[in-house]
Amino acid sequence: MSTKPYILLVEDNPDDVELTRRAFAKNHIANEVMVLNDGAQAVEFLSGAVREGRALPQVILLDLKLPKVSGLEVLEHIRADRATCLIPTVILTSSKQDEDLLAGYRLGVNSYVRKPVDFNEFVEAVRQVGLYWLVLNEAPPAAGTGGVMS
Amino acid sequence: MADGSVLRPDLSLVLERITDGFFALDAEWRFAYMNAEARKLLHAREDFLGVFWLDAFPKARGRLFEREYRRAMRDQRPVQFVEYSQTANRWFEVKAYPSPDGLSVYFRDVTARIEAQQEVERTARRQQALIDFGRAALSGGSYESLVTDAMELVRDVLDANVIELYEYVRPSGTFRVRQALGWERGSALDLADAPLEHVRRAIENGEPFVSSDVRIEARARSLAALAKVGILSCVCVPIGSVRDPLGALVAYHPKPRTVSAVDVRFVEALAQTLAESARALESNRRMAQVLESIRDAFVAVDRELRVTYVNARMASFWSESPLDMIGRPLAHFTDQFADDGISHRHFREALEGDRAVTFELNFTERWLEVRLYPFSDGVAAYVRDITRRKTEQQRIVALNLDLERRVAERTKQLELANKELESFSYSVSHDLRAPLRAIDGFSQALVEDYRERLDDQGRNYLERVRKAAQRMADLIDALLGLSKVARAHISMQPLDLSAIAADVAGDLRDGEPEREVEIEIEAGLEAHGESGLIHAVFANLMGNAWKFTRKSPHPLIRVGRLPSGEFFVADNGAGFDMAYSNKLFGAFQRLHAADEYEGTGIGLATVARIVHRHGGAIRADGAPGAGATFYFTLPGSRTEE
Numbered sequence: 001m002s003t004k005p006y007i008l009l010v011e012d013n014p015d016d017v018e019l020t021r022r023a024f025a026k027n028h029i030a031n032e033v034m035v036l037n038d039g040a041q042a043v044e045f046l047s048g049a050v051r052e053g054r055a056l057p058q059v060i061l062l063d064l065k066l067p068k069v070s071g072l073e074v075l076e077h078i079r080a081d082r083a084t085c086l087i088p089t090v091i092l093t094s095s096k097q098d099e100d101l102l103a104g105y106r107l108g109v110n111s112y113v114r115k116p117v118d119f120n121e122f123v124e125a126v127r128q129v130g131l132y133w134l135v136l137n138e139a140p141p142a143a144g145t146g147g148v149m150s
Numbered sequence: 151m152a153d154g155s156v157l158r159p160d161l162s163l164v165l166e167r168i169t170d171g172f173f174a175l176d177a178e179w180r181f182a183y184m185n186a187e188a189r190k191l192l193h194a195r196e197d198f199l200g201v202f203w204l205d206a207f208p209k210a211r212g213r214l215f216e217r218e219y220r221r222a223m224r225d226q227r228p229v230q231f232v233e234y235s236q237t238a239n240r241w242f243e244v245k246a247y248p249s250p251d252g253l254s255v256y257f258r259d260v261t262a263r264i265e266a267q268q269e270v271e272r273t274a275r276r277q278q279a280l281i282d283f284g285r286a287a288l289s290g291g292s293y294e295s296l297v298t299d300a301m302e303l304v305r306d307v308l309d310a311n312v313i314e315l316y317e318y319v320r321p322s323g324t325f326r327v328r329q330a331l332g333w334e335r336g337s338a339l340d341l342a343d344a345p346l347e348h349v350r351r352a353i354e355n356g357e358p359f360v361s362s363d364v365r366i367e368a369r370a371r372s373l374a375a376l377a378k379v380g381i382l383s384c385v386c387v388p389i390g391s392v393r394d395p396l397g398a399l400v401a402y403h404p405k406p407r408t409v410s411a412v413d414v415r416f417v418e419a420l421a422q423t424l425a426e427s428a429r430a431l432e433s434n435r436r437m438a439q440v441l442e443s444i445r446d447a448f449v450a451v452d453r454e455l456r457v458t459y460v461n462a463r464m465a466s467f468w469s470e471s472p473l474d475m476i477g478r479p480l481a482h483f484t485d486q487f488a489d490d491g492i493s494h495r496h497f498r499e500a501l502e503g504d505r506a507v508t509f510e511l512n513f514t515e516r517w518l519e520v521r522l523y524p525f526s527d528g529v530a531a532y533v534r535d536i537t538r539r540k541t542e543q544q545r546i547v548a549l550n551l552d553l554e555r556r557v558a559e560r561t562k563q564l565e566l567a568n569k570e571l572e573s574f575s576y577s578v579s580h581d582l583r584a585p586l587r588a589i590d591g592f593s594q595a596l597v598e599d600y601r602e603r604l605d606d607q608g609r610n611y612l613e614r615v616r617k618a619a620q621r622m623a624d625l626i627d628a629l630l631g632l633s634k635v636a637r638a639h640i641s642m643q644p645l646d647l648s649a650i651a652a653d654v655a656g657d658l659r660d661g662e663p664e665r666e667v668e669i670e671i672e673a674g675l676e677a678h679g680e681s682g683l684i685h686a687v688f689a690n691l692m693g694n695a696w697k698f699t700r701k702s703p704h705p706l707i708r709v710g711r712l713p714s715g716e717f718f719v720a721d722n723g724a725g726f727d728m729a730y731s732n733k734l735f736g737a738f739q740r741l742h743a744a745d746e747y748e749g750t751g752i753g754l755a756t757v758a759r760i761v762h763r764h765g766g767a768i769r770a771d772g773a774p775g776a777g778a779t780f781y782f783t784l785p786g787s788r789t790e791e
Binding site for chain 1: 592595
């Protein structure tokens with residue numbers, strides 16, 4: 001099992017996965033990226049990681065509109081579990097309309113990024129997120145994983 | 151026999167002294183003796199002795215006197231009788247004792263006793279007559295027959311030969327004969343040279359006018375006229391009071407005679423009863439007139455719910471005639487009055503509770519409103535046909551129910567449609583955008599990663615692909631904005647439109663700082679609205695103006711208000727052809743080529759929708775090359791008178 005800090009990307013659209021990877025690359029973010037294609041998988045993966053003491057992601061990028069279990073439900077799950085509640089989680093939205101919706105979840109989400117149609121803007125947004133959460137921000141003490149990390 | 155020696159002298163002395171009359175007739179019916187009392191009572195001649203009795207008293211012939219004396223002689227038994235003597239004008243009680251030699255007759259004057267007796271009988275008769283008359287008056291017979299009865303009673307009891315009933319004619323204060331008995335032709339009215347002063351006097355004084363001999367009367371000249379037609383005494387009794395005279399009852403007699411106070415009182419009593427009945431009839435008639443004049447139905451019943459009065463309208467409900475209904479129980483006409491019927495219950499409630507009761511009743515396809523007013527002897531019911539009001543009411547209730555149902559239905563449909571629209575726009579905003587991101591992102595990737603393998607044209611094509619994707623993203627955003635306006639909740643607040651316009655102007659300048667556009671904004675523009683949406687109105691209209699003045703030598707945008715209260719945003723830009731003005735406010739309608747002036751074609755549609763949702767109106771004015779002006783109204787805009 002890798003203990004290298006990795007990014008969890010929950011995204012069902014392969015094009016967006018590819019574009020996100022490209023945006024990371026363009027911003028020289030070399031972290032491993034784990035991709036899950038729906039909300040149910042994400043919940044299962046995180047629960048399993050906590051249960052089996054596997055490493056948890058350093059940052060979670062969560063698409064809002066996901067099959068089966070929505071991004072907000074996944075967020076709820078993350079915040080409800082003591083082991084995962086402090087993982088920085090960034091919501092990726094497609095639409096401006098979701099901004100209103102997200103206002104109600106501000107407290108639970110660390111950041112959100114609107115996926116613009118213009119790829120250059122997206123690269124810029126990802127750069128800022130990466131800069132903040134992966135570089136400037138220290139990862140929180142591994143509350144739920146401390147025992148297994150060693 | 152001729153010397154009167156039939157009786158012994160001592161006996162004759164006795165007979166002369168007795169206070170009874172006494173005479174003796176011989177076997178040949180000739181006077182043999184007559185005492186002093188008899189001579190006085192019978193006004194006998196001095197030389198009566200030996201005269202045949204019927205020659206001396208011819209008036210006795212054929213009367214009871216003759217019949218009884220003959221019977222006594224024939225049977226040789228005494229007789230006794232009372233008879234009126236026309237010779238003496240007195241009543242005599244007679245006892246006659248026969249013998250083969252002749253007849254001894256004792257008699258005495260019983261006039262006073264008989265007359266007293268007759269007076270008693272007459273009084274009894276008068277009283278009985280008054281009682282009968284009063285009863286007739288109460289039984290509700292016609293006034294005509296009552297008047298006739300009264301007149302006949304006066305004639306009989308007073309033994310008068312002419313009776314007249316005068317009627318007072320109210321407006322003129324005159325009077326006329328209503329009915330007369332006994333005249334062979336005409337009436338006293340025709341005879342009077344003075345206008346019946348005696349009648350007028352009785353009516354005006356309110357008391358009887360009695361004349362025992364009109365020839366010696368000085369009180370009324372009209373009486374002299376009566377004398378000429380053989381009327382010598384009269385009794386004239388007023389009917390009604392001085393204050394409220396109704397007429398007079400008059401009895402005439404051909405001989406002078408004193409009318410007894412009892413007789414006058416009798417006539418007065420009749421007049422009193424007549425007056426009461428006339429008043430009762432008059433008040434009934436007035437009441438009936440009132441009740442018939444009202445167009446609503448009216449019925450009065452006694453405590454046993456029998457009809458005591460009913461007007462024509464009420465009777466028509468049952469197709470009956472009012473007269474036929476009187477006296478019959480209401481239950482006879484409708485089941486509603488059966489013991490457990492609704493009407494019966496309410497009538498009982500009114501009667502027993504002694505209070506007004508109102509209820510509604512469905513009766514042979516009509517709706518009736520019944521108001522019950524109890525009075526001492528029964529209940530008065532006042533019935534109005536409220537069928538029209540009721541059916542209107544029912545129609546309104548039905549309409550309202552239907553309307554509510556339809557509104558609820560529509561609301562549900564609308565809510566459903568809104569939900570569908572929401573999920574639709576959610577899908578649109580997410581799912582339409584994702585492919586665009588891929589198109590843009592991978593075009594970019596191609597340009598970046600395969601730059602050396604692409605020539606200029608290839609790179610140019612990829613740039614076009616990216617621009618098209620951008621443009622489609624803008625369209626999607628605009629469309630979503632438009633649908634958001636339709637669903638937005640509008641909370642009206644006072645807004646400073648001048649400040650909003652200034653804010654928009656600042657944004658426009660910030661967006662293109664290199665452009666020089668003059669923007670005039672009138673101060674103090676105020677209206678009511680939802681601030682975000684109104685901001686969008688100005689952003690769109692001023693944005694358009696900004697855009698379409700790009701080619702103007704001196705771009706000018708003016709924001710203000712007309713005296714009518716209409717706001718406007720005017721520019722001196724490209725303008726438009728009024729022929730297409732109807733297309734201005736439709737979604738995706740563009741009047742300019744895309745490469746000339748950019749735009750989604752949604753902006754004005756959004757503006758119009760916002761204005762309409764505020765209850766306002768919008769119109770546009772312009773000409774190609776002469777600029778465009780957009781006018782719109784909003785609630786709370788101040789107008790200048």
